[in-house]
Amino acid sequence: MQVENSRHYLQRWLAEQNIKIPIQCAVVLANQKTSVHEAPTEMQWLYAKHLPLFFHSQPPKDPILTPKQLDTLIQRLTEQQTLYNPSPLKNYYHIEEHMLRTGCLCNLCNAPLQKVSERKWRCVHCDRFEKSAIRQATQDYFLIFETELSNKQCREYLGVNQDAACYVLKNLPLLKVGFILLRQTTIT
Ligand SMILES: [Zn+2]
Incomplete structure (x- = not known):
């Protein structure tokens, strides 16, 4: 549910920026000692440590964005992200x-x-x-x-x-x- 919400908000944000790119969702666990029992099978689960390996293992595809567009997207994402701090x-x-x-x-x-x-x-x-x-x-x-x-x-x-x-x-x-x-x- 949380992942689907995030996908929805990201899709909406990208549409506002006039950027059309596919979104692939995954749950990334920061702590390698965390184990999830009965994880939903329709979602991909990864440990943060394995992310570089995961990206390298993806089949090559034609680029959707130019390097300049990618830089702009990264910059906008960085500027507009807010700190998630739900504590307490x-x-x-x-x-x-x-x-x-x-x-x-x-x-x-x-x-x-x-x-x-x-x-x-x-x-x-x-x-x-x-x-x-x-x-x-x-x-x-x-x-x-x-x-x-x-x-x-x-x-x-x-x-x-x-x-x-x-x-x-x-x-x-x-x-x-x-x-x-x-x-x-x-x-x-
Ligand atoms: Zn004890």
């Missing part, structure tokens, strides 16, 4: 907060993690240790819940005490806003 996803998809699990969760089974030390967390279900639990949990927080994180929000979200929340906020690459709120910069 809770608002974007109108999800009630109580339906979401908060805190540090296991990467394997999504069960809550128990704090062992400042850096070490253990899964209550599969007994697995996580070393980057806080980093992962705050990434999820900024993606799903809010774009800002205060000490209080940090305590509530991670289920930790004030000192632990201070430690978390001090040790993540966050932009300090005023005295209490910290806003996400880039967490890598």
